[in-house]
Amino acid sequence: MAATPNVIIDPVTRIEGHLRIQAHAVPDGMGGGTITDPGLSASTMVRGLEKILQGRDPRDAWAFTQRICGVCTVVHGLTSVRAVEHAIGIKVSKNADYIRNMMIGAQYVHDHVMHFYHLHALDWVDVVSAMKANPTRTAALARINNGTYKPNNGALPNAAYFQTVLNKLNNLVSRGQLGLFANGYWGHSAYKLSPEENLLLVSHYLEALAWAREVVKLHSVFGGKDPHPNLVVGGMPCTLSSNTGTVNDEKGGTSLNTEGLATIKTAVTRMKAFVDQVYLPDVILVAKRYKEWANFGATAGNFLCYGEFPDPALVKREFTDGAIDYPAGYIIPQGVIWADAPTTLTPFDEKMVTENVAHAWYLGSDTGEHPSVGETELYYDGPLPDQGRNPDGTSKYMLDENARYSWIKSPRYDDQPMEVGPLAHILTMHARGGTANAQPTDKLVRKYVQQLWINPTAQGGLGLTFTQLNSTLGRIFCRVLETKIIADQIAGRAADTAAGTAAYAGWYQLYYNNKAGAYWNPNTFTRLQQPNLWPVQVGFGFTEAPRGALGHWVKLNRVSGLIDNYQCVVASQWNAGPRDLVGVPGPYEEALRGHVLANLKQPLEVLRTIHSFDPCIGCAVHIVDPDGKPLVQVDVNHGVCSTTRVSDMRCAS
Amino acid sequence: MSTDLPSRSDHSHMQADSSDGVTFDEATVERLLQLGISRRRFMSYCAGLASLLALPQSMVPRLAQAATSTTLPSVVYMSFQECTGCLESMVNSFAFSGGTTIENLILNMISLDYQETLMAAAGDQAEERLLSVTDQSDYVLVVDGSIPARWDSGYFISGERSGVARFRDAAKNAALIVAVGTCASFGGLPKADPNPTDALSIGDLMADLGISKPLINISGCPPIPEVITGVILYYLSQGMPTLDSLRRPTVFYGDTVHEDCYRKESFEEGPLAWAFDDANSRKGKCLYMLGCKGPVTHNACSRIRWNQGTSFPMMSGHGCIGCSEPDFWDRPNRRNEKGFYIPIAAGSGHTRGLPCNTCHDDIGGDDD
Structure with a gap:
């Protein structure tokens, strides 16, 4: 058994959900130390959503699963919608897939930018140091780093602009009310940015809040609100307005009028601009100052992707009525990368996914079973809360790595823990880019990895190795890189001779050209009453969420038509899960090994690596149905099913 | 339950060493400047x-x-x-x-x-x-x-x-x-x-x-x-x-979202939308038959609208799911069925000549 933990973060803040981290660092005698063993990652909140879904109308499931997480709001809803569509054999129109792509894509861009500035930046940016910045020199830095970004009423930010930001910070201090900035690890020796670099990033922190408010309008036009926009099984609930002008009592219409379409176009343009002008150069700036973080935070090196963003170029076939068959491939490919071959994409086999509860607070299988067959019940046998501390200040509440210690179960693929998320996305695209099936986005990924990460500093790169992508810094880099790829995929991009890719109009334009087409398959609700036409026993829906592979399984009752069984295996579950029966740690836990801490009481270094995964703990915690029936048919190909009759599609008009 | 819950004093020495906390130095505090807001x-x-x-x-x-x-x-x-x-x-x-x-x-x-x-x-x-x-x-x-x-x-x-x-x-x-x-x-x-x-x-x-x-x-x-x-x-x-x-x-929360909804008129007089993406949906007709809970849901969505006035659920084509009401996940509708796509039962709502048995002004609660 490992030594008593002396590094504890509870609550881990600047994440979604409730997470506790424990680790043991071998003290260096100067207040710091080195973590030599894996840490311990524990989720401490549970709601039991899958239990709640039993017996519900499958059309409603998306609204329940959407509330698994208000940050990942679109992806949980859409995964559910896809699972039900797969279960009942319904396909959706091209417009619906374009809109879903844009909504998921906008969520990637929104979440990744907000993660960098609002959840992660304060691990790298010292706000107190920013207050010592010279505004003139900060303006000079802004011209170099973000030379096309003009937040100052359409002009480049000048010294006066940064003085205003300084005044806001000073005002907090003058009142003695630091609000959100109180009690940070300010002045910690691991902060490396200059005062001007800190002030520039603080300024972008504030501006990103205003930017985020604009880009979520895309969700609002299509889904009526954000967070938690509305979706529907069988397509999209939104539809083109009969009235291009103002929507009112007299003329009616919908949000997809001239104004709404313009709002989407503006959101798309702003997304792309902010990524190009601010987020990408800021990440590179931080990466240059913190290059040593390419040496910390590696996981075991196994990566998993379910695949995401069906694209017209990848559609198997399209029907005359506008319905499309599900795609043969995705922008982010489906597949697995093993540690011993980091540039090779191997096929994903859904049957090799298992979950075990060896270290989770459930009764169920300790050895691991397919998600659809497990029988688990809530079973808390951890320490009691509210017991205070021992006289020496140590905690009476300590989780034991040899016992149950988390509400997250341990998913495994081929018995191995897998990292999912942006790093996995970039590695799988990179790997496919080296094959005959290389997509344009894969080629762009390869170009940027070479140009920005691998090239020597003399050529403007970071001078790091491909292998070093598996690191804390690599995760941050891959997150911004995929954000750029997706923002361009939505907004369109010019031809790139260096990458060898042609110009692309972008999903928005392609949708716009087709906007009068169908949005919903009218057979959907009647199909729910026709179990004889349902192609599979268990519907499987998946997305690649911004945080990684997300799968929902739904089993419908063939008499009542209601949900018998519902199961989610979620991105942050893969990353944040506990040890398995043989003691192999999950990715968060493994990634902490080797961290050198300057001050055990201020474990900033641990926070950097945990935050690099973008934890989303509400997502990771759920329970399964005690229905032990084995899965009969799950086709991993995102809804591909045997029924391809035209009667399954929207009726031709 | 609550009597067994340890009191706050049990963990009062949770206070961390102040040297671990924020350390604004005197000089920083003295460099105070006026607020730059217009x-x-x-x-x-x-x-x-x-x-x-x-x-x-x-x-x-x-x-x-x-x-x-x-x-x-x-x-x-x-x-x-x-x-x-x-x-x-x-x-x-x-x-x-x-x-x-x-x-x-x-x-x-x-x-x-x-x-x-x-x-x-x-x-x-x-x-x-x-x-x-x-x-x-x-x-x-x-x-x-x-x-x-x-x-x-x-x-x-x-x-x-x-x-x-x-x-x-x-x-x-x-x-x-x-x-x-x-x-x-x-x-x-x-x-x-x-x-x-x-x-x-x-x-x-x-x-x-x-x-x-x-x-x-x-x-x-x-x-x-x-x-x-x-x-x-x-x-x-x-x-x-x-x-x-x-x-x-x-x-x-004084009004229902239905009362300020631009689709309200067709709730009274028809025509209604009968399917997503049908001709009446595109015209902005009432989503009652698609399960809209607007008539029994007290909120300001249709008045203030969402995301800086961009839209609200019915404007984008989906009915209200009733999310500001107690137990809306389990709300019984027609035939006593739960579900966001099941129309509300007759007798619910403020209008269409039906008595309002949902409004807080009348019986001091929701209708469930």
Whole structure:
């Protein structure tokens, strides 16, 4: 058994959900130390959503699963919608897939930018140091780093602009009310940015809040609100307005009028601009100052992707009525990368996914079973809360790595823990880019990895190795890189001779050209009453969420038509899960090994690596149905099913 | 249950070493500068707020005064069984007019002293922060998420304390408690049948714990961002707003979303939309047959609209799911069936010649 933990973060803040981290660092005698063993990652909140879904109308499931997480709001809803569509054999129109792509894509861009500035930046940016910045020199830095970004009423930010930001910070201090900035690890020796670099990033922190408010309008036009926009099984609930002008009592219409379409176009343009002008150069700036973080935070090196963003170029076939068959491939490919071959994409086999509860607070299988067959019940046998501390200040509440210690179960693929998320996305695209099936986005990924990460500093790169992508810094880099790829995929991009890719109009334009087409398959609700036409026993829906592979399984009752069984295996579950029966740690836990801490009481270094995964703990915690029936048919190909009759599609008009 | 829950004094030596905390040096503190916010834009914001809250414009100076006092009111925001959707929504707050935003709110108008998703501090430093700010008095305690009834269930633990203990201790010195979102207001999704974790709303937990404090429920899944920030600012400037029987401010929850919906006319006279994407859907006809719960749902979505007035659910083509009402996940509709696509039963709603048995003004509660 490992030594008593002396590094504890509870609550881990600047994440979604409730997470506790424990680790043991071998003290260096100067207040710091080195973590030599894996840490311990524990989720401490549970709601039991899958239990709640039993017996519900499958059309409603998306609204329940959407509330698994208000940050990942679109992806949980859409995964559910896809699972039900797969279960009942319904396909959706091209417009619906374009809109879903844009909504998921906008969520990637929104979440990744907000993660960098609002959840992660304060691990790298010292706000107190920013207050010592010279505004003139900060303006000079802004011209170099973000030379096309003009937040100052359409002009480049000048010294006066940064003085205003300084005044806001000073005002907090003058009142003695630091609000959100109180009690940070300010002045910690691991902060490396200059005062001007800190002030520039603080300024972008504030501006990103205003930017985020604009880009979520895309969700609002299509889904009526954000967070938690509305979706529907069988397509999209939104539809083109009969009235291009103002929507009112007299003329009616919908949000997809001239104004709404313009709002989407503006959101798309702003997304792309902010990524190009601010987020990408800021990440590179931080990466240059913190290059040593390419040496910390590696996981075991196994990566998993379910695949995401069906694209017209990848559609198997399209029907005359506008319905499309599900795609043969995705922008982010489906597949697995093993540690011993980091540039090779191997096929994903859904049957090799298992979950075990060896270290989770459930009764169920300790050895691991397919998600659809497990029988688990809530079973808390951890320490009691509210017991205070021992006289020496140590905690009476300590989780034991040899016992149950988390509400997250341990998913495994081929018995191995897998990292999912942006790093996995970039590695799988990179790997496919080296094959005959290389997509344009894969080629762009390869170009940027070479140009920005691998090239020597003399050529403007970071001078790091491909292998070093598996690191804390690599995760941050891959997150911004995929954000750029997706923002361009939505907004369109010019031809790139260096990458060898042609110009692309972008999903928005392609949708716009087709906007009068169908949005919903009218057979959907009647199909729910026709179990004889349902192609599979268990519907499987998946997305690649911004945080990684997300799968929902739904089993419908063939008499009542209601949900018998519902199961989610979620991105942050893969990353944040506990040890398995043989003691192999999950990715968060493994990634902490080797961290050198300057001050055990201020474990900033641990926070950097945990935050690099973008934890989303509400997502990771759920329970399964005690229905032990084995899965009969799950086709991993995102809804591909045997029924391809035209009667399954929207009726031709 | 609550009698066995260890009291706060048991962990009072949780206070971290102050040398671990924030260290603003004297020199920094002395370099104070004046606030750089435009007075004109700020006043415009207050005027917009007053208008939305149906306050006379003579109240604008008081709003402005409250929002610019030298000592900003402390807001402690705690999260329990939630999804972070409410916080995401609040971050989308914007000006009613004039440009005051969440950035200005958190920098200039309130002191957001504890909020786990946004705060710099983590772990012991975050816990120390929570204990020190809740040792003061007169802060506003904002809560999102429901709380498991049993402190020893293990269903919610944070900072080594149960949800019950965290809430009880933070509520002790609060001047006002604001339950944000339907989970905190009414139990919401965790409380949906069969309520696997015995989740309670904040109001029910307060009753269990014998806590008697002013409580405002700002329901919605999530609530409209301007409603969250608007109610907080209203309280700080005017005191308690008028509440309905479910403790929701009537200024935002007095009407149903149906009453301000532009599709209302066809609810009365037809034609109705019968399927998504049909001709009547495109024309903006009423979504009643597609299950819209607008006639029984009290909220301001169709009036304020979402995301800076961009849209609201019915404008984008999907019916209201009723998310600001208690137990909306289990609402019985026609044939006593649950479901967001099942039309509401006859006799529900304010209009179409039907008696209203849902409005709080009549029987003091919802219809379930």
